[in-house]
Amino acid sequence: MRWFLKVGSHRQRHLYRSCALQLQVPTLLHQPRSFSFDVAEREGFDIFTASKPSFIHPTAIVPPDAVIGQGVSIGPFCSVSTSAKLGNGCQLHPGSHVFGTTELGDNCMLMTGAVVGDDYPGCTIIGSNNRIGYHAVVGVKCQDMKYKPEDECFLEVGHNNDIREHTSIHRSSKSTDRTVIGNGNLIMGSCHIAHDCKIGNNNIFANNTLLAGHVEVEDYVHTAGATVVHQFCHLGSFSFLGGGSVVSQDVPKYMLVAGERAELRGLNLVGLTRCGFSDAEIRSLRAAYRKIFMCIDANAGSLEERLGEVELHEEFVHVPAVRAMTQSIRDSFAENRRGVCKFRHWNVS
Structure with missing residues (x-):
């Protein structure tokens, strides 16, 4: 963008000449014209x-x-x-x-x-x-x-x-x-x-x-347009908030939420891929997410119990990304936190 100072009148030429002398800038007053910073740069003043x-x-x-x-x-x-x-x-x-x-x-x-x-x-x-x-x-x-x-x-x-x-x-x-x-x-x-x-x-x-x-x-969070986030909420790293969402509870790491009252809709797979997560890490995260939030076993127990099972499961215990996700979910239920966004219950009766 250019800023212009008109130097056509006698008074303007006098003001600009005084300023230029103080700053050692070429006065460029050979004829009345507009002065831009581009001109100053070409004539030896790199602003x-x-x-x-x-x-x-x-x-x-x-x-x-x-x-x-x-x-x-x-x-x-x-x-x-x-x-x-x-x-x-x-x-x-x-x-x-x-x-x-x-x-x-x-x-x-x-x-x-x-x-x-x-x-x-x-x-x-x-x-x-x-x-x-x-x-x-x-x-x-x-x-x-x-x-x-x-x-x-x-x-x-x-x-x-x-x-x-x-x-x-x-x-x-x-x-x-x-x-x-x-x-x-x-x-x-x-x-x-x-x-x-x-x-x-x-x-x-x-x-x-x-x-x-x-x-x-946290880091690498992406919101779509017209997203509203309630006070005291936490948005975990690499999460995505869909357009028009109203987020009233925490969004754990790596997850995607959407909806007028935002609900968990799975993992932010596009964002994870773009940020360099490996195929193996993404497969482990998807498997862990399903066990925690999409269990169809009627005897699977509460969210707390399913979360504990994932944390101890030999398939996930050595995967740092899964450990980070489960810890993010646990942190959302700590004192003075708002819990995680609602998710669809898949349990069968």
Whole structure:
């Protein structure tokens, strides 16, 4: 995307010449014309390289106390707070804002209209190489009625995340907790991640995925569009949530859920294959899943008993993936957990 500064009038040429002299940027004022960052790069100013000076548009509000790294480009009508820190190579596109005690790592990009941070106690820390999309709102006050304005609240975001347009990610609701986003996540348009959520790595949330407060998501979880997750739910690694699902209980590792009230529909076989699980591991997982959730023996016993049998079965005891799945199911029934999503009972009478 290009940012343009018109330099046609005498006053505009004077403002731009002063800015260019401070930053050692070619003034390009031989004739009235539009100046873009592409032109600056061609004429010797590489704005994406940390070794070069920063560029701050004259209409941007950047107080002298803000810490600005090398090679930072701040476009028209942006604002940066006094206590903000911008790492090397950051780009603030026109009309984006950094508020409060906020730290951006190296090479972060804020698209037009993006807002990061808030003027409330606490802080927002964003890692390196993150892209925050058009009109996304990241690190603002939570929507928990128990929150008190004097309480500190926190958000920590890792590295290499793509947070798309109109997404909202909120800080924690209390000083003893924090909202955490890991690394390498793709959070598509209009998603919402509420206060105190814990998001792992390499997850994909499709458009309009909504996570309520205190939701925990492990790694390599994939949601389809318009998925809703109830507060305090856990989503296990390599699970898949079907489009339009309303998830009100835990989703164990490797499983697929779907439905208006989400139910277990088997294993996430496509996701497991794409993530490199071997045929032998997938066969063992399928066999274990059938014994736990699809038993047709009327004398098979309760879910707890079937789970115990799988854990001790010689076919599965040496398969780490099966052990991880059974432990994930057990954890869902621990104190203060919500149990697993409902499954179809196959027992015959």
